[in-house]
């Protein structure tokens with residue numbers, strides 16, 4: 001048996017009803033193959049550590065012996081400080097098992113209806129067919145939320161625009177016919193393993209596809225909150241946040257991507273319970289506004305919508321850009337922005353068969369808040385002292401609540417309901433968020449029979465998430481690949497604990513039997529237990545994730561504080577603009593795609609109108 005199979009057998013013992021460990025290992029390997037070498041090395045070290053520990057303790061491999069023996073070995077290994085290594089392996093095993101166990105249901109649900117709309121019509125060329133040298137008026141690096149809108153404005157202004165995207169195109173047929181784990185491992189950067197390192201480490205997944213992270217995001221659409229936009233405009237001098245310009249751009253974004261409240265008939269029980277809990281507490285809540293007209297509640301947003309219902313930019317802004325004349329190259333990684341005599345002259349890029357050069361006097365960098373700083377550095381444009389700093393990630397955590405009734409959180413809208421009671425006062429936003437079928441198991445606690453019991457009861461479990469508007473506490477290092485460091489601020493730790501308590505209140509008010517808080521706190525069964533449980537919660541042991549990196553090339557009027565000027569020009573060079581999440585000067589405090597799109601449209605307009 002392989003080392004990965006041994007661990008799978010210990011985490012999910014087949015004797016107690018768990019899956020075939022070698023099957024789990026072979027599915028997991030499809031994901032591991034897509035991880036960067038450094039993550040593969042970390043995983044291999046964790047596996048070797050586990051096997052070595054088992055051998056030192058018992059003289060046998062981890063996979064040998066009874067389920068109880070294996071479970072005890074895992075528990076001891078964790079107690080001796082092995083938790084981070086074990087958690088890494090466990091996440092991969094559970095993701096592979098969950099995705100595989102539900103693959104058929106995912107395929108059936110995903111192909112039950114005709115797609116809500118056809119694939120977007122795009123002028124798209126795979127990198128292998130693109131000439132090795134070419135010329136155009138403007139290049140946009142990255143086809144995500146920011147890049148799509150900036151490119152559309154440039155193309156509409158008459159610029160011969162080429163959008164260069166490292167990821168591939170995911171048509172609705174391709175999504176429907178691919179195994180869920182392959183969707184996950186391919187549409188996410190580095191097989192979905194990107195992290196912010198710190199104490200605690202925080203998962204920071206990023207999309208890589210034609211359409212960027214919008215292909216796998218949850219589809220929630222918040223406008224930039226008025227106080228935040230005011231701060232950007234007045235304190236940071238971000239001209240693009242001028243309310244007279246931002247308001248109409250937000251309205252245009254919403255019309256383009258099709259924003260409307262999630263309809264009650266597809267919301268699903270997971271969202272309904274959050275609404276009921278919030279109503280019982282008299283807390284402000286409502287179905288979220290989403291860009292998903294025609295949503296069927298397949299709960300697969302995070303692995304690509306199988307109905308073309310969620311309006312990622314591959315279904316709207318990119319086709320509109322192409323209609324205005326833009327071209328897209330997919331599968332092409334930009335290695336460098338080329339500069340001569342202080343002016344942009346194009347980009348150098350890499351495909352499997354070698355180098356590509358595209359010449360243009362205007363380059364818009366929209367690679368996302370994490371890849372943009374390294375790309376600028378390796379282009380010799382990383383001199384500004386705050387480039388890569390000022391990173392906010394909008395940290396998120398979640399709780400699970402058990403109900404007597406059947407919930408089946410994955411039947412309905414993936415991210416369905418927002419509870420804003422603590423938003424204005426504390427920067428805490430609660431959102432009812434489920435996972436695609438089987439894939440929520442990734443955060444289930446425990447091992448062995450206990451864990452299998454948990455997975456069996458998944459249908460009676462509801463999930464609720466919370467995000468906190470964080471102080472900029474992170475930094476992106478590196479020039480080749482990004483390395484992200486993040487130190488959770490004390491005030492943000494407290495806010496996370498408050499958020500956990502608030503989520504527990506909502507779920508208990510909705511009738512939950514018990515709520516697992518995580519972070520080493522005991523489960524709660526009654527509102528009176530929450531305060532004491534939250535007191536015992538260790539925020540550093542919570543399972544944290546973040547989905548909204550911003551701020552690493554902040555735009556604003558202060559040349560020593562903002563690497564990018566108020567309209568989106570990178571300082572210190574002519575013809576280079578930035579139009580992605582990195583230009584937002586602070587955490588918007590809400591899901592950021594609409595803010596990024598509106599600001600990027602402004603960058604595109606400014607670049608298109610600039611002499």
Ligand SMILES: Cc1cc2nc3c(=O)[nH]c(=O)nc-3n(C[C@H](O)[C@H](O)[C@H](O)COP(=O)(O)OP(=O)(O)OC[C@H]3O[C@@H](n4cnc5c(N)ncnc54)[C@H](O)[C@@H]3O)c2cc1C
Nearest residue numbers: 142144146166212213217218219220334580581591592593
């Ligand atoms: C799981 C998940 C759920 C989310 N849910 C929501 C939500 O519900 N609502 C919301 O508002 N936000 C959500 N977000 C966040 C939102 O999608 C992002 O904030 C937004 O897409 C970021 O836009 P961007 O333009 O900065 O980068 P991206 O959309 O990430 O686009 C950047 C693109 O650049 C490409 N690229 C990078 N480097 C290069 C290179 N060197 N050469 C060529 N191409 C390159 C990347 O492959 C990528 O496609 C979610 C994010 C995740 C991960």
